[in-house]
Each structure stands twice: as C-alpha cells, then as structure tokens.
Amino acid sequence: MKAVVYEGPNVLTYKDVADVSPKANEVKLKVRACGICGSDVHGYLGITGRRIPPVIMGHEFSGEIVELGEGVNNLKPGDRVAAYPLDFCGSCEMCAKGDVHLCLNKRAFGVLDVDGAFAEYICVPAKVCFKLKDSVSYKVGSIMEPLAVSYRAVSHAGNLTGKNVLVVGTGTIGLLALSCVKAQNPRRIFVSDLSDSRLEIAKKMGADTVINPSKENSLDVIMDNTNNKGVDAVIEAVGVSATVKQSIDSLAFGGTAVWIGISDKHIDLEMQKIVTRELNVKGTFLYGFEEFRTVVEMLNEGKLNIDPILSKEITLEELPETMAQMAAGAGDIIKVTVVNND
Incomplete structure (x- = not known):
C-alpha cells in the first residue's frame, strides 16, 4: 500500500x-x-x-x-x-x-x-x-479529534444559553469552539482575531460580532454591546500574553475564562483583576472518549456547522x-x- x-x-x-x-x-x-x-x-x-x-x-x-x-x-x-x-x-x-x-x-x-x-x-x-x-x-x-478538544473546552464554561461569549483566536480549535458555543444558543458571540479573512469564516459559522484588535478597541466593542458589563465567558484559543489579557479584561464580574491556547510557556497576568472581580480561570487539554462520542453524535444529528x-x-x-x-x-x-x- x-x-x-x-x-x-x-x-x-x-x-x-x-x-x-x-x-x-x-x-x-x-x-x-x-x-x-x-x-x-x-x-x-x-x-x-x-x-x-x-x-x-x-x-x-x-x-x-x-x-x-x-x-x-x-x-x-x-x-x-x-x-x-x-x-x-x-x-x-x-x-x-x-x-x-x-x-x-x-x-x-x-x-x-x-x-x-x-x-x-x-x-x-x-x-x-x-x-x-x-x-x-x-x-x-x-x-472529530480537534472538535472534541474544542467541545471539552467549551463545556468547562458551563451553560452558555442566553449568555454573551467571546472566542479569542480563529485557528482550527477556536473556530470549532465557536461552533460548539453556537450550539448552546448564546445571546451573542464575539470573535476576535487579527485576520480579516478568518473573521469572515467566523461569521459563516455563527459569530454575531467580529473584532480585529489591530483596527479597533476590542474592549470598547464588547462593552458597547453588553451594557458595559462584559461577556459571561471567554474561550481563549491562542495562548500569548496579549490575548490572555484580553480574555480577562473582557469578562463581566464573576465571569469564566477557559484557556486552551498554549503558544507561550509563560504569560504576564494581572492577578488583582481576577481576585477583585471574582473571575474563574480554567485550563483545558485534550478530550475524553465520551466527549469524542458526543461530538460524533452532534455531527450525525446536524447540530454543528x-x-x-x-x-x-x-x-x-x-x-x-x-x-x-x-x-x-x-x-x-x-x-x-x-x-x-x-
């Protein structure tokens, strides 16, 4: 062969x-x-x-x-x-x-x-x-394999129905996470990336608002569309200091950031924002057998784009x-x- x-x-x-x-x-x-x-x-x-x-x-x-x-x-x-x-x-x-x-x-x-x-x-x-x-x-x-990775990440954010959610990064994992978020019927999905062409793909996959931080202030866009509260959850799929900071800054009080990006081994982080706003930060890696089974079932049922x-x-x-x-x-x-x- x-x-x-x-x-x-x-x-x-x-x-x-x-x-x-x-x-x-x-x-x-x-x-x-x-x-x-x-x-x-x-x-x-x-x-x-x-x-x-x-x-x-x-x-x-x-x-x-x-x-x-x-x-x-x-x-x-x-x-x-x-x-x-x-x-x-x-x-x-x-x-x-x-x-x-x-x-x-x-x-x-x-x-x-x-x-x-x-x-x-x-x-x-x-x-x-x-x-x-x-x-x-x-x-x-x-x-299915990268989709299961993304599904696990999104599951760490809890129930997203009716919530405002930000996805940072439009690589394979970020865009698949977007699809998993969309399946939960959130209130609004924001997607942030430096590539306009990839942001166009995010729109096709259900993003409500796309943001290119090199051309506009990400935090301003989010606050303008959330009554100055911020988002309830962020899926960070890049893993560098700038995007990790963006994930924390964008959250509403008590919000949850799920970090799946691992580009940088070390990042700069402002601890006071996490502590004083009672934010939740979760890391996620790989996926399990049942999560793989779940995403197969979701695709078989036509629930994901x-x-x-x-x-x-x-x-x-x-x-x-x-x-x-x-x-x-x-x-x-x-x-x-x-x-x-x-």
Whole structure:
C-alpha cells in the first residue's frame, strides 16, 4: 500500500510500505480523510520529539471498513466511521476511572513510533470506531479529534444559553469552539482575531460580532454591546500574553475564562483583576472518549456547522510538498485534509 513516511526532520516520503491486516478485535479501514494537525507540522520539523522516524503520521481520520478481525461483530465492511485515535488497555487505573485518554498503556496513532493514517489503510481496534451517517462527509468525519478538544473546552464554561461569549483566536480549535458555543444558543458571540479573512469564516459559522484588535478597541466593542458589563465567558484559543489579557479584561464580574491556547510557556497576568472581580480561570487539554462520542453524535444529528474551516483538500501523494509549505507558514489556510476518493 502507499503511505507517507516521516523519515527525519523535514523529510516526508511518499512510498510503498507493507500492507496491514487486522488482528483480533480490530478492523481494517480504507482511510478516506485525514486532517493535518499543527502537531504534525511540528513533528515534521523535528522540534517536539513526539514523532520517532520512521513513522507514518496522521491522527485525525475517518474511513470505510474493508475487513474485520476475529471477534468483531458490531461493525461490518462498508461502514463509514470516525476513529478515536488512541488505543487504550481498558484495565489500568486510569481506564478503570473512565479516563481512557490518560491510559497508562496507551498507544496514540500517528504519534511517537505508532503508525497513523497518512496511508491508504490502517488497522484500529473496533472499540475506537464510531459510525458516521451518510449525511456526514468523510472530511467532516476526520475533524472529530480537534472538535472534541474544542467541545471539552467549551463545556468547562458551563451553560452558555442566553449568555454573551467571546472566542479569542480563529485557528482550527477556536473556530470549532465557536461552533460548539453556537450550539448552546448564546445571546451573542464575539470573535476576535487579527485576520480579516478568518473573521469572515467566523461569521459563516455563527459569530454575531467580529473584532480585529489591530483596527479597533476590542474592549470598547464588547462593552458597547453588553451594557458595559462584559461577556459571561471567554474561550481563549491562542495562548500569548496579549490575548490572555484580553480574555480577562473582557469578562463581566464573576465571569469564566477557559484557556486552551498554549503558544507561550509563560504569560504576564494581572492577578488583582481576577481576585477583585471574582473571575474563574480554567485550563483545558485534550478530550475524553465520551466527549469524542458526543461530538460524533452532534455531527450525525446536524447540530454543528464546521464545513467552513475545511480550507483545502489534497491527495496523499501531495502531502510531502503541502507539509513543507505549511511548515514555512500556513497563511490563512485553516484546515488541510488528505482525501482518498478512489
């Protein structure tokens, strides 16, 4: 079968590799779509230590079942599925608590030395496969992993129905968070970013008010539209001092900031604003098995609008060149997906 193999920093090779066969309790998927994650780009550059060559990257994927391993009876060839990209043991202390994403024996597809889905086929445990309705495209199906990250972040903000909410950052995670916020019927959604083209995408996904802080005062816009109270919740999806400050400044008394951005290791923070206004600050990271299940169900039910973030579609053969371009700077491209329609 064909695959793209990471062979060292800045080296991806489209080549023939050994075909795969499902073991007991596994299924073989024909990979129909696999998104390129920012961590894949960092892995390609060799700056994280999270990709050990030679390895096939790719952990945001959906596909069609083509073969069943022994013992699989809840799925069948032809089923369209999204895959939770983690094999967990089910018996360790963390799995017993239900925190399978923290499994002490986990294997993450496309990470470290575990092959992922930048390939024609991949074998995964049947237990990580979630069926997709025909109305959900494979491209949309491949976005479940970052969508689950965003869903978890938004859930930390509590019930947002009828609330004013600010989303800071219009990368993949920020825009998917916007979609999750929109599903809760808030009063008004503000979205802030320095890219006008990405703010236009935010409008398509349900933002009521978009703000470019390089052209207007973010706080003035928010206060003008909230009776000078500020927003009830902020989802901060950038992670630098300026945007963290923006998240705190924009909150109403008693409001909640959820921080998901991790660009800077250290940030400057004015503690008195948090203490004297009794603000809530929460960090969020990754997602759990049930959160993945939830976002699959929400997309199957048509509750989320995420199509606008799917910026570009490429073939597996085009991946090495595209990855090099993304490593040099993605510009306003949000989500690139490797698609196999054959």
